[in-house]
Amino acid sequence: MKKIVYLTILICGLISISGYIPNRAEASGSYTAKVYTDSLNVRSEPSSDSLIVGGLKNGEIVTVSAEEYGWLRIKSDRVSGWAAGHYMKKIDGNVVTASVTVQDDSVQKSSAAARATVLADGLRVRAGAGLDHEILGYLKKGETVTIMDNQEGWVRVQTPDKLLGWVSDRYIAKGETRTAAVSTGKSKNLKGRVIVIDPGHGGDDPGMIGTTYETIEKKLNLSTSFYLEDELRSRGARVLMTRTKNEEKPKLSDRVQISESAGADAFVSIHYNSSEKNTSGILTFYYSDTKDRPLARAIENRLADGIGLKSNGISYGNLHVLRENDTVSALIELGFLSNAKDESIVRGSDYQRKAAKAIANGLEDYFSR
Numbered sequence: 001m002k003k004i005v006y007l008t009i010l011i012c013g014l015i016s017i018s019g020y021i022p023n024r025a026e027a028s029g030s031y032t033a034k035v036y037t038d039s040l041n042v043r044s045e046p047s048s049d050s051l052i053v054g055g056l057k058n059g060e061i062v063t064v065s066a067e068e069y070g071w072l073r074i075k076s077d078r079v080s081g082w083a084a085g086h087y088m089k090k091i092d093g094n095v096v097t098a099s100v101t102v103q104d105d106s107v108q109k110s111s112a113a114a115r116a117t118v119l120a121d122g123l124r125v126r127a128g129a130g131l132d133h134e135i136l137g138y139l140k141k142g143e144t145v146t147i148m149d150n151q152e153g154w155v156r157v158q159t160p161d162k163l164l165g166w167v168s169d170r171y172i173a174k175g176e177t178r179t180a181a182v183s184t185g186k187s188k189n190l191k192g193r194v195i196v197i198d199p200g201h202g203g204d205d206p207g208m209i210g211t212t213y214e215t216i217e218k219k220l221n222l223s224t225s226f227y228l229e230d231e232l233r234s235r236g237a238r239v240l241m242t243r244t245k246n247e248e249k250p251k252l253s254d255r256v257q258i259s260e261s262a263g264a265d266a267f268v269s270i271h272y273n274s275s276e277k278n279t280s281g282i283l284t285f286y287y288s289d290t291k292d293r294p295l296a297r298a299i300e301n302r303l304a305d306g307i308g309l310k311s312n313g314i315s316y317g318n319l320h321v322l323r324e325n326d327t328v329s330a331l332i333e334l335g336f337l338s339n340a341k342d343e344s345i346v347r348g349s350d351y352q353r354k355a356a357k358a359i360a361n362g363l364e365d366y367f368s369r
């Protein structure tokens with residue numbers, strides 16, 4: 001057991017060191033800003049690798065004295081340090097609204113236009129359809145927008161403040177049907193819940209390679225994640241995937257970012273394990289005792305319920321996607337590719353389907369607490 005834990009941390013630890021520094025440098029100047037996310041880490045330096053010195057809550061007002069690479073130097077009555085700028089909105093300036101409230105003809109014709117509900121707190125509204133465009137403002141989870149146009153994953157919207165701009169379409173739910181589920185928010189099951197599935201590895205990082213059948217972990221992670229996606233969607237959840245292709249390799253910080261930007265209710269990372277010993281079975285990792293452990297426990301309970309491989313329980317894991325994540329998160333190793341029996345079982349779609357069901361049941365149990 002000790003050995004399994006050590007090896008897994010060693011393996012995943014190799015990929016958990018990349019830091020994230022947004023490359024947006026901006027002019028400095030002192031102003032007041034408001035926090036638009038449930039909890040925001042305050043750090044010693046403008047970097048996600050630096051020490052956490054405190055936290056800010058939704059709605060909290062801070063003074064901003066400097067900006068660097070998208071980070072803001074803030075001071076509240078309780079804490080001072082650096083925090084990620086995109087979760088805060090300037091409130092004593094007119095930067096956000098002044099230049100962009102001009103209505104155009106398309107707005108006038110929009111009485112029958114499609115509506116959509118915002119799924120993420122602090123969703124950025126940009127001047128154009130792409131991440132390189134200027135941020136004009138922010139939307140809150142549950143707000144309703146009018147869809148004006150769309151283009152390659154981006155949607156042009158009009159916000160409740162009559163702001164016109166572009167948002168990423170993965171963070172809005174089109175139509176009125178989902179509005180109820182989203183606005184009532186915290187249901188006791190998966191309906192309306194936003195779940196991020198993170199298929200581990202990808203691109204030039206294949207993960208583990210099976211010793212008997214040469215199964216490639218990144219592919220297995222993805223196929224299992226697709227079963228989980230289907231399972232969660234069928235239960236009414238809104239699912240976001242950190243990657244959907246074997247060639248894709250999102251940075252670890254970007255995987256976390258997807259979950260935080262979406263204001264997700266849970267984040268689940270899917271992996272398969274390896275060990276020099278002939279170890280077999282499933283292992284579920286958590287980072288925070290208070291935030292993550294209950295989710296890991298709930299999922300493990302279901303995985304232990306006879307899906308084909310035994311469970312080795314839950315374990316603390318100092319892994320980037322858990323450690324840096326404000327979202328409740330778990331990382332699941334669904335069997336050992338270094339064990340011939342495990343490998344032959346986990347390759348089967350039958351096992352992956354059962355695992356997906358068990359994880360979905362675990363999430364449901366977690367939200368029903």
Ligand SMILES: [Zn+2]
Pocket residue numbers: 012200201207208217271272273
């Ligand atoms: Zn892995």
